[in-house]
Amino acid sequence: MEFWIELVVSVFLVAGGIFVLIGSIGLAKLPDFYTRLHGPTKATTLGMGCLLIASMILATYQQGYLSVHELLITLFLLITAPVTAHMLAKTAMHHELEILDRTSGKELSKRARERMNP
Amino acid sequence: MKTKPRFRLLPMPLHSLILFVVWLLLNNTVAPGHIVLGGFLALTIPLLTSGMQNTQPGFRKPLATLRYVLMVIGDIIVANFEVAMLVLGSSKKLSPAFIAVPLNIEHELPITILASTVSLTPGTVSAEISADKKWLYVHVLNLTDKDELIASIKQRYEQPLMEIFEC
């Protein structure tokens, strides 16, 4: 395998891995649900993106033709991740989960819960 | 919003196009057999599912769309780095916030896309949309300037979307 391909793939892989991990770290360590929500929904998209790009490059190289079907996974993730986040946020507001005290505009969450205007 | 009568066999041309591309993506091929099959599927599946689609304003500006997509991808990348820093740093330094973004666009699809974009980009998650679809509630991981953020959302994402959907 050519070095630069290996390099690129490795870089993408490790980057992806790191983002995936960061997402999960965020999930594990951030102080309240709403902040935790940020970690995975974003970091994983990029993390996954990197991994999939690595996979794409490698597969293209190995199979000798353009392998792009990994894009489809990314597409799915990009479409669904926001809805997941939205639904989870709705759930959290519905359960009136404790919001970190220093969050500004806390009262907005109550308005949002009722889907009223602020 | 104008709803033109469409060619019955092609109720959703954009869908058909996407499906056709996705088919080729899935199969990793441009073999003639798959082109025929993909074409066939791209025609029939929308026919089958057209009943399941609420009519939405169509895309009118392919170029603007592309530009928007690229911009969002760029933002996602940046956002991820920022969020990464925030996550790895001390969580005591975070100043999270709820904000309400007033919306100008009205249709469901553009609003959904806007909310999705917001969720995908730096430190913001669309938490809720008001029942009258006039407000987007956003949770911000680390708020520095509320008005600036609102303005940036409106200008950076809502504007182009209004342009794309001609509404």
Next chain:
Amino acid sequence: MLSTAILIVSVLVCVSLALNLWRLLKGPSRPDRILALDTMYINSIALIILFGISSSTSLYFEAALLIAMLGFVSTAAMCKYILRGDLIE
């Protein structure tokens, strides 16, 4: 180099999964756990991709695709359950 990278990433993903499980076990709220589960779905996609890369096969692509599609459905369903109780109404 690639194999080292794969090894590193495996470790990273595994640690991620472990963290997810930790959150899953800890909660404290239901949304927390659903979020952890959703993250777990996504991390397992990573694992499968990695798996495909290391054994240079595309046989597992569909599995990753399915998790992406179905994981979403599952998460959405769980949220809907919490919000409305009734999934289909």
Next chain:
Amino acid sequence: MNLLWVVLLPLIGTLVPLFTERFGRNICTLSVAILPAWSLILVLMFAGDIFDGQEIRQSIAWIPAMGLDLSFRLDGLSLLFLLLILGIGLLVILYARYYLSAKDSMGQFYAYLILFMSAMVGIVTSNNLIQLWIFWELTSISSFLLISFWSHKSEARKGARMALTVTGAGGLALLAGLLLIGNIVGSFDLDTVLSSGDLIRSHATYPIALTLVLLGAFTKSAQFPFHFWLPHAMAAPTPVSAYLHSATMVKAGIFLMARFYPVLAGTDLWFIIVSLTGLITLLIGAYVALFKHDLKGLLAYSTISHLGLITLLLGLNSELAAVAAIFHIINHATFKASLFMAAGIIDHESGSRDMRKLNGLWKYMPYTATLAMVAALSMAGVPLLNGFLSKEMFFSETLNQSTLGSLSWLIPMLATVGAAFSVAYSLRFIHDVFFNGEPIDLPKTPKEPPRYMKVPVEILVTLCLVVGIFPAYVVGDLLNVASLAVLKHEVPIYSLAIWHGFNIPLFMSFMAMVGGATIYYNRRHLFEFQSHFDEPDAKQIFEGVIQSIVRGSQKVIDTLENGSLQRYIFLLLLFTLVMGALPLLDLTQNTGSRAQIPLDGVTLTGALLLILSAIATVIWYRRRFLALIFLSVVGLIVSLAFAQFSAPDLALTQLSVEIVTIILLLLALFFLPQNAHKESTNRRLSGDLLVSGLLGCVIGTICFAMLTTPLNTISDFFIANSKTGGGGTNVVNVILVDFRGFDTLGEITVLGIAALGVFKLIAKMRIFMPTRDDKGRAWSNDPHPMMLEMVSQSLLPLALLVSVYIFLRGHNVPGGGFIAGLITSVAIIQQYIAHGVMWIKPRINIDYQWLIAGGILIATATGLGSWIFDRPFLSSWFDYFDLPWIGKFELASAMLFDLGVYLTVVGAVMLILANLGKLTTSERIHIKEND
């Protein structure tokens, strides 16, 4: 001429009354009598040959595997019994014509009676042990029906049941005994058996066989201690008592002993059991009879006593005694049947059988009284009547035995005492009923019965007299051939004269007469003495015993089958544990010779996730949503495991099924309590944990042993033939749709049926709809979040496309109809979740039921298609085609089969989920939860 007809005619006759009943009583009676009479004529035609010393046989093979042949014989003993059965039977038919009231169903009565008659005829003519037993049991059944003829009376029902139980139990013992005898001899043919006496008597199982056969005989013949059923059988109409319970059925046991006399008798065991039983029965019967106020009760105990007498005679192991026994069979049948008929007439004409009310009937019915008195005197053993003759023989035989050693004198002594009581109750029968003052409170004024009702009695009483006076002429030959049949060789010399000079038997008779008269004269003292004892009511005791058996059984059942599923499962698992664990003791080492794969970190992490999640599911099982979440983690890890261990198809399937299952569980959880309280005791929990833990160990151990043991399998064949024979490179899929397509057809059928079943369940369901969640929060006001709606509907075409993709590639790479079907279903379900039923309803207009049926039909039709090419069901076909521009592609019947799978899956999943969803769109019912 055909011996078979002797049995068949009455058997056919059973049906006659059912058809002729409607033509009136006389015609019915007449028609009923024809076939038995014909049968009797046949018997009489045979009689000449029998008297000439012949035995007539006839045999047809029936069930050789069981040793059962349809086999009949006619010898002296059979002839004697046939004459009794058919002769007295005909008289009883005539008698019953007048006895039965208009309310009674005559047809039914006669049918039962003739059935009984046929059974008796069958018993005495059987030449096959099993056949004999069949007829034996038939007598029990028909007697049950006859005793319970007045089924509205509790007496009748209980009496019938008691008789059936006792004789039924005896019948089972008899069966065992006969089978044992058959096994000893190696044949169930009576001739063979009868000629194997030495073999039988010397066999190790002889005592058991003897005991069992005698149990049969004693129960039937009401011998002590099984005698108690007979008095209660008197609840039957009197013709039945006269026929079954005096003349014939109770004699079946005697017949049995006589029949097997050549092979079973002659041993000390026989003597001890039979003679002692007979003696005790004789005494008890005679004693108790005296105290019965019921006319039929007296006669019943008298019958017991006389049966005891005959048994005693048979038990004496003396040939002359056996002859005496046979003689007494005849005599007892005649006088006792006539006495019962007389009692029946008295009952019929006066409305009572109570001897405390019946007095002085001589004035009212002198003719009947005369007949009854003659019969009663015969019963008492008065000279010139037949009873006297056999009693004389009996006495002399009791003197001729010495088996009890120095105590042998006891037997004639006790025989005399018994006879004295017999005289006493006969006197009571005569004096108390026909004299002794005036009737008291009788329901009717007694009068003579109709003319023809007396005829049977007249005939029988005449027989008593004729036999009593001219014994040698009247019954000499018959007794001779019957004895010959019993003894199997020359009959010893005996004399049937009335007068044998002054001898000890005559003295004993005299003593009995005097003693009987004395006892009767002093009866008041005796009655008073007897009244100090509570007479045990056999019926109550018997019912009590039965009821305590029933109650005991109920207790056992209630204790074991307590309706607790948990217990049943526990037992199932315990049993499984034992079955699974014991063989492991033979497992010398857990680890086999197969090389193991080194463990890696990813697998370890996965395992950790799996184990912790599984345990978390258990720990939080009462918090159901939580359990569900952990369950999904387990499912996810399991699919990853499949992926890792080279099973991509499994991974895909597991994933898709997993999601559908989660959705299903979520749907269900809404209608179920969200959380549960702790309700298992710690003891139960630890017990359950122990068993399931041990089972886990067993399964784990087996799994490990299996994994490390090398395996030779048939699978190489599949890999070798997948492409060439099945046309696909995904071997798993080719197995599913081709090599083992039949499994798959069954599998989708299961899925389809499950969907139908679920629909059935839902159709009648009245559901609980919680208006709040488990924490008391009202539900969110946003049933269909907009973003979810928008994204879901745009995902639908994509998901369908992916389904098509997965479907088409399945034959060659992981995928296939099932997974594709699940993806389609999930995509549609997602629409339901996002938009709700009402939105979908006008948009999807598919009858899912048809989809299921259509799917299975397509799959089956694909299989059937191979019939056209004369190949077996599900033979596959595939070929490659080359079209210009498009290129080479494959068409395979397997695809069509897979399409069937796809449609079934979609239909089934949708039928289940969509209908479940629809449940809530109807009016919400809120029922207060009671748990």
Next chain:
Amino acid sequence: MQHLPILPILIPMLAAVLMLLPPLSNSISRHRIFAVLVMIVLIIASTWLLLTSHQQGTQLYILGGWEPPFGIALVADRLSTMMVLLTSVLGLAAQLYACAGDDNDGMYFHPLFMFQIMGVNGAFLTGDIFNLFVFFEVLLIASYALLIHGGGKQKTKATVHYVILNLVGSSIFLFALGILYGTFGSLNIEDMANKVTLLGEQEQALAKAGGLLLLVVFGLKAALLPLHFWLPNTYAAASAPVAALFAIMTKVGVYSILRVHTTIFGEDAGALASIIIPWLWPLALITLIMGAIGVLASPSLRLTAANLVIVSVGTLMLATAMQREAATSAALYYIIHSTLITGALFLIADLISKQRGKAEDRYVSARKMHHGKVIGITFFIAALTVVGMPPFSGFVGKILILQAARGMSEMVWVWPVLLIAGLACLIAISRAGTTLFWRSSGKSSNDVPISRLKLIAVALLLSASPLLVMFGGPITDFTNLAAAQLHDEGQSVYAMLPEGDK
């Protein structure tokens, strides 16, 4: 006709499917006519198959043309075809009974019924152990759905128990199959029988565990103690035609034990020979005893009938434990007899309970039945048969089994237990009958008409009883041959393959 062996599976399956589609769907009257016709066709096909198998030897049907042990083969020998015919006859009667109205108490009765028949027939015919599992599931899922037919608390409760227990059972089945495949490397029963002596020591222990776990599974289906608890309430709760059809279900378990454990773990299996027999003896005896106790304790006719099923299972298991041709032959005769008669008894119980108002079929005093006479006759015949009284078929089966036990050391147990159990049944049934028909209070109940169809169904089943005795000779000849076939290890399905396919 070469496709004959698969017809007993395909006919009901296609019938069921067609009934779900237009023009048959949604019309109960069309369902009825169609279903009865199909069932008659099925009886004809089954009879034809039985005769073919009997006269021309075992019929092998190789699905997809993939010869065993690779593909799935149906083995239509005397035993399996006999069971198939039995199922069809029982099915027809139950179905006729249902057509009088019970089929309309819920949805999909006839399709489910057909699926059930398909599953049962498949289980009888298949020669592949995993395929057996599949057909078990077919018949189980159909039975779940049928059990709930008609609705009501009792049925729901019984179904919950029945379903959950059987799901656990199915799991154990799969564990067992995993072990068996993991040691034999094959799924074809005949092939496994050939391989059983070749197993190494390690595999033997595992295979033994597999074989014993199968006993658990089949024992659960057959209602062998201590796995029988589900049966009484389940059968008593089921609607009459379903309960009648269920009479064959325990026999599927018995059949499977006969088939699998005689073929694979039979007497020629070397170290694994007769592995279940030491267990079967005591379990069968206790089952028989518990069944008899249950019969005595039953408060209603339906429960009595259900417990009689347990008695019959105990009896059959005893015969199986004897491991003799004569015993197997006796068992086969007994299977025919007990299946049809318990089926009839469930139907009769239903006839009775419809006539007695609130008292239903419980043993309490109630108003006199309006059609007491005709029902009484049917009850009487059924009662005599189940009790084992001549002239009906019960005694033949009992005597055959008693005789089969002769010379065995276990005879000391078998005979008394069998005979005393018979006595217990006699006591219980005579109490039952006298109470139901004669212990009436007050006037006769209102005229609840009895459908002629129901009576025909009952008569159809009951007629088996005298016929089995009358034609006892030919029938026992047949069961002898069937038993010989089962015990003959030398006979291989491969022997029947054309040369080229070997």
Next chain:
Amino acid sequence: MEAIYAFCVGILTTCGFFLVLRGRTFTVVIGLTLLSYAVNLFLFASGRLKLDSAAVLGQSAEYSDPLPQALVLTAIVIGFAMTAFVVILAMRSRADQGNDHVDGQIRLPLNQTHISDKRNG
């Protein structure tokens, strides 16, 4: 690897059986699902474990045993059908009986009735 695999199967079996032994329908269903995972893994194991050898011709150097995989697929589908039925049955049972106990009625152990009596008093 084999050891940890077997261990997991054992754990799943234990958890599954334990939950099946509980008294509430939903829990039993969860238990049955866990059990079916155990069963499927076990059945799969009968073909032994192999890495990187999916039974797809031409895709790997050697092939894992495809037959158990096919069997597991069948088992999964059937298991799904059964789960679907039993889940709805659980609902039906709740609807008919008013509670979700497997016996249709709640059985309190003696000592617990005692406690609840105390609580009431």
